[in-house]
Amino acid sequence: MMTAPLLRLESLSKSFGQVTVARDLALSLGPGEALGIVGPNGAGKSSLFAMISGDLRPDAGTVWLDGRDVTGVPPHARTRAGIGRTYQVPRPFTHLTVFENVLVCAHQGAGLHGKQAWSQAMDVLERTGLADLANTAAGRLTLLQRKRLEVARALGTGPRLLLLDEVAGGLTEPEVAELVEVIRRLHADGLGIVWIEHVVHALVKTVARMICLAGGDVVADGEPVAVLADAKVRELYLGGGPESGTAEEGP
Ligand SMILES: Nc1ncnc2c1ncn2[C@@H]1O[C@H](COP(=O)(O)OP(=O)(O)OP(=O)(O)O)[C@@H](O)[C@H]1O
Ligand SMILES: [Mg+2]
Structure with a gap:
């Protein structure tokens, strides 16, 4: 029997007026997988976490946890079900x-x-x-x-699924390295991790897969170095310069 993905987002859509934060979005995460999310400010990254944790109701689509539809499940019950999240503002x-x-x-x-x-x-x-x-x-x-x-x-x-929203922002390089060690160990212990981060090099050291979100779409999905080298990603997010993609810090 196939085991269900730890997390699966199916046809997720959400808009705030004219601003679309998720457009028919699909994403799947296996048990114990570590996924990095990059994308420009306002791309909808934190909104995506809010839809996974239950703080925000999607306009359409389904959130599956271990093969169970949790779209209508309130935040505290999703926490009990195994979703733990950090907030961008602690x-x-x-x-x-x-x-x-x-x-x-x-x-x-x-x-x-x-x-x-x-x-x-x-x-x-x-x-x-x-x-x-x-x-x-x-x-x-x-x-x-x-x-x-x-x-x-x-x-x-x-949690079995840990959602990290910009936990490395504002730290010095040695502090980022310390935090990376903590998160790498959690992943090694088998925790599924989704990590939104503008400090891209911290992600590269930690995750085997990365997506780039922009305008509510997944514009790239794959091995982190390949995603960061993707022409669309560089144009959208990293400004396209030759030094981009190694140690970018968001505003
Ligand atoms: N509750 C809300 N009501 C109205 N608009 C919202 C709400 N939450 C988010 N938005 C808008 O949705 C867009 C995406 O916001 P979100 O916080 O998800 O972006 P983000 O990718 O996390 O950005 P950042 O990198 O700056 O943290 C922004 O334009 C934001 O102003
Ligand atoms: Mg955010």
């Missing part, structure tokens, strides 16, 4: 500690209680390199630490 509870922030996600997102929630939260802090900061208030973290916490909060919900 959303920690600033007055809670790092540990408490992740514990809340283990409670609310994964439905764990007591010792199980506690050990899931500790495990996530270890995996994201935040264990030493467990008792620090989230509001006191540096940008890199906040980005790590955003990943940790998504992991706290116990």
Whole structure:
């Protein structure tokens, strides 16, 4: 028997007035696959995540998780079903500690209680390199630490599919390298990952497949180096210069 893809988007369409963020879009992700998404600002990347996580209802089309139609399923139930996401603008509870922030996600997102929630939260802090900061208030973290916490909060919900929205933006190069290591390890542990990122070289080090979104369409899909070399992608996204595609940072 064929196993169902972890995620499948079928004929997904969504417009905000004149702005089309998804146009009859199709995409499939196997269990444990890592996919990178690039595309110009306003391409519809974050909107796509919102449709996968349930924050945004598509105008038409279907979102399948493990072969189950989850299009009408509300966000909290999709979290329980195994979809964890970060937000482009981090959303920690600033007055809670790092540990408490992740514990809340283990409670609310994964439905764990007591010792199980506690050990899931500790495990996530270890995996994201935040264990030493467990008792620090989230509001006191540096940008890199906040980005790590955003990943940790998504992991706290116990996902099989992790959606990362620009977690490397604004970091220094050594910090990007640290974050790449964290995400590579999560992928090696078998997690399915979709990562939207303007820091393209971080994606290239992490994913085996990349798509480029523009105007609600998938304009390229394939091996990252090939996608970045694609003439349409270079024109749309990277400006077409000879140096493009190695270390681009979005605005
Ligand atoms: N709730 C909304 N209501 C109206 N328009 C929206 C809404 N959400 C997004 N848009 C518009 O849809 C388009 C795509 O937005 P989206 O945030 O998905 O882009 P993006 O690819 O994530 O861009 P960026 O790289 O800047 O994060 C933009 O023109 C945006 O203004
Ligand atoms: Mg976005």
